[in-house]
Amino acid sequence: xxxxxxxxxxxxxxxxxxxxxxxxxxxxxxxxxxxxxxxxxxxxxxxxxxxxxxxxxxxxxxxxxxxxxxxxxxxxxxxxxxxxxxxxxxxxxxxxxxxxxxxxxxxxxxxxxxxxxxxxxxxxxxxxxxxxxxxxxxxxxxxxxxxxxxxxxxxxxxxxxxxxxxxxxxxxxxxxxxxxxxxxxxxxxxxxxxxxxxxxxxxxxxxxxxxxxxxxxxxxxxxxxxxxxxxxxxxxxxxxxxxxxxxxxxxxxxxxxxxxxxxxxxxxxxxxxxxxxxxxxxxxxxxxxxxxxxxxxxxxxxxxxxxxxxxxxxxxxxxxxxxxxxxxxxxxxxxxxxxxxxxxxxxxxxxxxxxxxxxxxxxxxxxxxxxxxxxxxxxxxxxxxxxxxxxxxxxxxxxxxxxxxxxxxxxxxxxxxxxxxxxxxxxxxxxxxxxxxxxxxxxxxxxxxxxxxxxxxxxx
Amino acid sequence: xxxxxxxxxxxxxxxxxxxxxxxxxxxxxxxxxxxxxxxxxxxxxxxxxxxxxxxxxxxxxxxxxxxxxxxxxxxxxxxxxxxxxxxxxxxxxxxxxxxxxxxxxxxxxxxxxxxxxxxxxxxxxxxxxxxxxxxxxxxxxxxxxxxxxxxxxxxxxxxxxxxxxxxxxxxxxxxxxxxxxxxxxxxxxxxxxxxxxxxxxxxxxxxxxxxxxxxxxxxxxxxxxxxxxxxxxxxxxxxxxxxxxxxxxxxxxxxxxxxxxxxxxxxxxxxxxxxxxxxxxxxxxxxxxxxxxxxxxxxxxxxxxxxxxxxxxxxxxxxxxxxxxxxxxxxxxxxxxxxxxxxxxxxxxxxxxxxxxxxxxxxxxxxxxxxxxxxxxxxxxxxxxxxxxxxxxxxxxxxxxxxxxxxxxxxxxxxxxxxxxxxxxxxxxxxxxxxxxxxxxxxxxxxxxxxxxxxxxxxx
Numbered sequence: 001x002x003x004x005x006x007x008x009x010x011x012x013x014x015x016x017x018x019x020x021x022x023x024x025x026x027x028x029x030x031x032x033x034x035x036x037x038x039x040x041x042x043x044x045x046x047x048x049x050x051x052x053x054x055x056x057x058x059x060x061x062x063x064x065x066x067x068x069x070x071x072x073x074x075x076x077x078x079x080x081x082x083x084x085x086x087x088x089x090x091x092x093x094x095x096x097x098x099x100x101x102x103x104x105x106x107x108x109x110x111x112x113x114x115x116x117x118x119x120x121x122x123x124x125x126x127x128x129x130x131x132x133x134x135x136x137x138x139x140x141x142x143x144x145x146x147x148x149x150x151x152x153x154x155x156x157x158x159x160x161x162x163x164x165x166x167x168x169x170x171x172x173x174x175x176x177x178x179x180x181x182x183x184x185x186x187x188x189x190x191x192x193x194x195x196x197x198x199x200x201x202x203x204x205x206x207x208x209x210x211x212x213x214x215x216x217x218x219x220x221x222x223x224x225x226x227x228x229x230x231x232x233x234x235x236x237x238x239x240x241x242x243x244x245x246x247x248x249x250x251x252x253x254x255x256x257x258x259x260x261x262x263x264x265x266x267x268x269x270x271x272x273x274x275x276x277x278x279x280x281x282x283x284x285x286x287x288x289x290x291x292x293x294x295x296x297x298x299x300x301x302x303x304x305x306x307x308x309x310x311x312x313x314x315x316x317x318x319x320x321x322x323x324x325x326x327x328x329x330x331x332x333x334x335x336x337x338x339x340x341x342x343x344x345x346x347x348x349x350x351x352x353x354x355x356x357x358x359x360x361x362x363x364x365x366x367x368x369x370x371x372x373x374x375x376x377x378x379x380x381x382x383x384x385x386x387x388x389x390x391x392x393x394x395x396x397x398x399x400x401x402x403x404x405x406x407x408x409x410x411x412x413x414x415x416x417x418x419x420x421x422x423x424x425x426x427x428x429x430x431x432x433x434x435x436x437x438x439x440x441x442x443x444x445x446x447x448x449x450x451x452x453x454x455x456x457x458x459x460x
Numbered sequence: 461x462x463x464x465x466x467x468x469x470x471x472x473x474x475x476x477x478x479x480x481x482x483x484x485x486x487x488x489x490x491x492x493x494x495x496x497x498x499x500x501x502x503x504x505x506x507x508x509x510x511x512x513x514x515x516x517x518x519x520x521x522x523x524x525x526x527x528x529x530x531x532x533x534x535x536x537x538x539x540x541x542x543x544x545x546x547x548x549x550x551x552x553x554x555x556x557x558x559x560x561x562x563x564x565x566x567x568x569x570x571x572x573x574x575x576x577x578x579x580x581x582x583x584x585x586x587x588x589x590x591x592x593x594x595x596x597x598x599x600x601x602x603x604x605x606x607x608x609x610x611x612x613x614x615x616x617x618x619x620x621x622x623x624x625x626x627x628x629x630x631x632x633x634x635x636x637x638x639x640x641x642x643x644x645x646x647x648x649x650x651x652x653x654x655x656x657x658x659x660x661x662x663x664x665x666x667x668x669x670x671x672x673x674x675x676x677x678x679x680x681x682x683x684x685x686x687x688x689x690x691x692x693x694x695x696x697x698x699x700x701x702x703x704x705x706x707x708x709x710x711x712x713x714x715x716x717x718x719x720x721x722x723x724x725x726x727x728x729x730x731x732x733x734x735x736x737x738x739x740x741x742x743x744x745x746x747x748x749x750x751x752x753x754x755x756x757x758x759x760x761x762x763x764x765x766x767x768x769x770x771x772x773x774x775x776x777x778x779x780x781x782x783x784x785x786x787x788x789x790x791x792x793x794x795x796x797x798x799x800x801x802x803x804x805x806x807x808x809x810x811x812x813x814x815x816x817x818x819x820x821x822x823x824x825x826x827x828x829x830x831x832x833x834x835x836x837x838x839x840x841x842x843x844x845x846x847x848x849x850x851x852x853x854x855x856x857x858x859x860x861x862x863x864x865x866x867x868x869x870x871x872x873x874x875x876x877x878x879x880x881x882x883x884x885x886x887x888x889x890x891x892x893x894x895x896x897x898x899x900x901x902x903x904x905x906x907x908x909x910x911x912x913x914x915x916x917x918x919x920x
Contacts, residue, residue: 033778094780100676161778202681206779215743216560219893220766221662221864224794225758226739228748231767231789235698242692279686283675286818288688298685306680307691308782309773314790318493318621319666319827320554321792321864322768322893329691330774332781334684358746359739367779404681404781433679433782 002144007452010140015445018136019110019119021051022444025090025128026108026121032067032091033161041067041157044090048155051135055142057153064165067091067157071176074138074153077146081459085152085179085418087408088131088186089159092123093433100435110441115192117441125430129439130185131155133425133447140452148459152179156408159186162206162368163407170415181381181458182412185451187424189443190271190398195389195450197382198422199375200300200401201409203335205344206367209234209352210328213360217313218323228359230327231312237355238307238329246290248305252347256338260301264377268296271398281429300401305333330367334403341369370407375420381458385421388453392446423454462604467912470600475905478596479570479579481511482904485550485588486568486581492527492551493621501527501617504550508615511595515602517613524625527551527617531636534598537606541919545612545639545878547868548591548646549619552583553893560895570901575652577901585890589899590645591615593885593907600912608919612639616868619646622666622828623867630875641841641918642872645911647884649903650731650858655849655910657842658882659835660760660861661869663795665804666827669694669812670788673820677773678783688819690787691772697815698767698789706750708765712807716798720761724837728756731858741889760861765793790827794863801829830867835880841918845881848913852906883914 002010011018030044031037045061045068052059052072059072070090095105103109108121119129134153141147154177158165170177187198211230218227243249260268275295279285289298298304312327314320333344345366352362376382377399389397402422409420425447431437462470471478490504491497505521505528512519512532519532530550555565563569568581579589594613601607614637618625630637647658671690678687703709720728735755739745749758758764772787774780793804805826812822836842837859849857862882869880885907891897 033780034776093782094774094776096774096776097677160780204681204781206781208779213744216891216896217557217894218742219864220768220792221664221794221862222759222888222892223742224766224792224863225749225762225764226735226747226755227742227744228746229766231770232698232702235695235767235770236702238692238695239699275686282678282683282687284673284687284819286688287686288817288819289685293685295686299682302685304685306684306689306781306783307695307773308680308780309775309784310691310695310787311771311775313767313769314554314556315769315771315788316494316554319668319790319792320493320620320768320893321664321666321766322553323766324769327770328775330779332680332684332779334681357748359744359748402681403684404679428682431676432682433780434677436676 004453004456006144007140008449010144011136011448011452014136014139018132018448022119022129022132023108025132026123027106029106030091030157031094032158034094041091045070045157048090052153055135055139064169066165069157069169070155072153074147074151076148076150076459081149082181083150083152083179084181084183084458085154085177086134086183087154088134089127089156090131091157091160092126092128093160095122097435102436118438119441119444120436120438122437124439125426125437126432127159127186129444130424130426130447133444134183134185134451136448137451137455140448148456152177162204164368166408167411170411174416178416179418182409182418182420184406184409184420184422185424186406187402187422188426188428189424190400192427193393194395194398195393196398196400197385198400198402198424199377200337201373201406202303202403203339203341203370203372204405204407205333205335205341205369206330207345207348208328208330208365208367210326210363210365211360212326212363214323214325217325220321220323223323227323228357229323230360231324233355233357233360234310234312234327234329237352240355241305246288248303250344250347250351253303253344256340257303257336258338260297267399278428299403301336303334303336303339305331308332334405336372337374339372341371345369370405371410373406373409379419381419381421384457385423385454388457389423389450392450392453423450425450464913464916466604467600468909470604471596471908471912474596474599478592478908482579482589482592483568485592486583487566489566490551490617491554492618494554501551505530505617508550512613515595515598524629526625529617529629530615532613534607534611536608536610536919541609542641543610543612543639544641544643544918545614545637546594546643547614548594549587549616550591551617551620552586552588553620555582557895562896578898579901579904580896580898582897584899585886585897586892587619587646589904590884590886590907593904594643594645594911596908597911597915608916612637622664624828626868627871630871634876638876639878642869642878642880644866644869644880644882645884646866647862647882648886648888649884650860652887653853654855654858655853656858656860657845658860658862658884659837660797661833661866662763662863663799663801663830663832664865664867665793665795665801665829666790667805667808668788668790668825668827670786670823670825671820672786672823674785677785680781680783683783687783688817689783690820691784693815693817693820694770694772694787694789697812700815701765706748708763710804710807710811713763713804716800717763717796718798720757727859738888759863761796763794763796763799765791768792794865796832797834799832801831805829830865831870833866833869839879841879841881844917845883845914848917849883849910852910852913883910885910
């Protein structure tokens with residue numbers, strides 16, 4: 001096996017071609033939630049499977065009920081080394097609203113900015129650029145004498161829609177997927193210069209609600225007054241969900257939410273997180289959630305609920321005096337450790353039903369649920385990874401929480417009995433899920449170098 | 461001038477060709493609110509102007525800031541007769557949701573039903589079929605010796621969008637448009653066999669509200685909790701607008717609302733309006749509005765407010781965990797006599813602004829406003845029309861209210877100093893503004909006969 005320096009030099013030398021590969025990958029609009037992009041998801045799966053094959057992986061595209069899974073296996077040069085399972089996802093969020101992008105979301109490019117080069121496009125940060133940091137590290141090993149660990153790569157195409165096919169796939173392929181440790185690259189750095197290992201992730205429960213009233217759309221003049229309006233009913237439900245204090249008013253919602261251990265609370269306090277700057281980057285200034293919590297707590301260790309979309313009646317230009325027959329909203333609940341998604345779902349559905357007036361009914365369309373993840377704050381693998389990150393970035397890695405959800409880590413623990421190490425190189429201002437998503441060239445380049453260091457550290 | 465019987469026989473003989481003309485007219489998708497249909501609106505105006513020209517009218521299509529106005533003048537055979545101004549509108553509501561139509565909205569047809577023949581299609585009842593009853597009556601007079609009254613016809617193309625160009629057009633053409641009496645055919649029968657003259661119409665104030673929060677769409681995991689969600693803000697405003705008792709909670713909303721005079725309340729009570737059946741036809745059973753009012757009061761003499769449309773965030777299939785930068789809703793207020801639309805607008809905008817949390821702002825897009833109309837319950841013209849309707853239908857005409865709004869009647873009184881007679885032949889189940897709009901052949905045929913009788917009655 002080549003020396004660390006040789007591998008790092010190879011990554012440096014490959015950088016231009018690595019960027020070209022990422023641009024090609026991002027140009028495939030693999031939007032998993034929209035059936036119109038089904039074939040593009042398949043194309044992205046094929047593309048990345050071919051990449052793995054080129055690096056000596058025994059790789060295949062595996063069908064599921066939804067978008068396919070990509071799985072690849074490669075042996076290390078030496079047999080007596082650990083086996084890691086790397087997880088990433090090749091699907092991306094929808095790009096709308098398109099008019100807010102300054103360059104087309106699926107025509108990625110490298111641009112110069114005052115803070116350095118950036119790669120623009122939907123999926124550059126979430127998660128194509130991130131997963132390619134790992135694959136580019138594998139490439140450097142492949143080209144300099146082989147991998148330091150046995151590596152299995154599993155890339156899914158439904159992460160952005162709640163991973164509906166993943167549990168069954170893992171259950172059906174336990175023997176093939178089990179490893180000593182799972183690696184995930186779908187999280188943030190602490191800031192532009194400080195790496196982070198994420199040890200707490202919020203869970204997610206997604207539910208679409210349709211409120212139905214009259215048997216048809218009505219004329220609001222002819223019926224306005226005595227006829228129930230499903231938009232009003234839905235608005236009341238949404239309004240009732242949040243108390244004046246910013247807390248979620250769902251019965252039992254906070255029952256299983258534990259207070260943060262004192263030492264962790266202290267550690268977070270020591271990070272001197274600038275809540276005002278965080279909100280300021282999004283054009284906001286005043287925290288809107290639970291009024292007795294810090295912004296970092298709200299994001300990392302407190303649950304919440306947001307309506308991600310709402311629609312009903314006439315939504316085009318001008319006016320139409322319609323009293324619509326139905327109205328819909330997509331709800332997402334962010335959950336923390338110990339909250340049970342099934343219990344929350346039950347409580348939420350009852351909450352909605354209790355607020356249905358005469359003549360209204362509710363339909364529920366679940367879009368997936370997963371509990372929160374809380375990993376140990378110390379372990380052998382975590383310590384090795386932490387030292388590797390410090391060597392690359394020159395600063396100690398923060399043990400961080402994350403407001404988002406990566407359900408896979410829970411599944412790895414429960415179904416495959418292995419721990420997960422979550423290391424990512426995305427930045428807070430990468431505009432994940434928003435227009436003008438980007439990934440810093442520094443994240444991409446030093447991310448690959450970080451993985452090379454981590455793989456070697458784990459193998460020793 | 462020919463006898464009434466001759467004219468009625470001519471209407472009967474023309475019925476098949478009259479139906480063919482109406483089908484041709486309805487096939488033009490003159491949707492006024494959607495800019496995509498601008499040329500179709502112009503086509504509908506040209507079509508009906510040509511019809512009028514063919515009946516001896518001096519007709520022209522007159523440009524406005526929006527869709528054109530059609531105006532035609534025809535003299536009676538005798539000079540010393542009254543001059544009437546007939547008003548109708550050639551524009552129609554959007555046809556969406558298209559998937560609920562059993563036959564295409566702009567491919568009208570005559571179908572057989574257990575209760576008789578119907579003409580299906582968007583605009584058959586509102587208002588193309590209705591306005592054609594008057595034009596077919598004019599045709600019969602034209603073909604049998606001439607009109608009994610001097611007739612001016614004014615047909616607008618923006619009724620469904622709040623008539624933005626109408627006030628300026630009337631102001632600029634007062635001399636040309638002033639007549640002894642205005643006739644409007646855009647209202648309902650009392651029931652299938654009982655004619656009605658409408659003497660109360662609710663007013664309308666339309667306002668679109670956009671709530672803006674963050675400077676861009678955010679990831680609900682990364683920002684959910686501390687970041688304000690404009691959908692929640694909008695939902696709270698909508699929820700707050702309605703009290704537990706079903707009344708509108710806008711300050712001052714009911715200040716100028718008078719109680720119904722006792723004699724009129726008694727007359728309405730005597731109509732034995734079946735609120736349960738009325739709601740039942742729309743798949744509803746329990747009145748949702750002001751709990752201390754009858755359904756007929758709610759519709760005819762009480763104001764209300766409905767959200768006609770709402771949208772924000774991700775509204776396509778599946779899920780997207782976005783925390784949107786803005787959310788919008790279209791509000792319509794139905795007003796009754798003495799309520800001032802400007803005062804209501806002021807109160808509503810203040811109501812919205814008072815509910816804006818930090819970091820949120822509201823944009824208002826007005827879509828028009830007009831006060832309610834209350835006409836005298838007795839007059840010479842009304843009595844003559846009433847007798848003419850009784851002769852055609854064999855039942856006394858009901859003096860009715862109407863939940864909808866026809867702003868033109870107020871403008872006729874204020875600007876042209878003339879009263880309006882509102883007679884229409886549409887039925888409650890005609891699905892106005894809904895999928896599967898239709899107009900009964902009986903309404904169309906006996907409607908034309910009714911106008912022939914009314915014009916002769918007014919001329920004597």
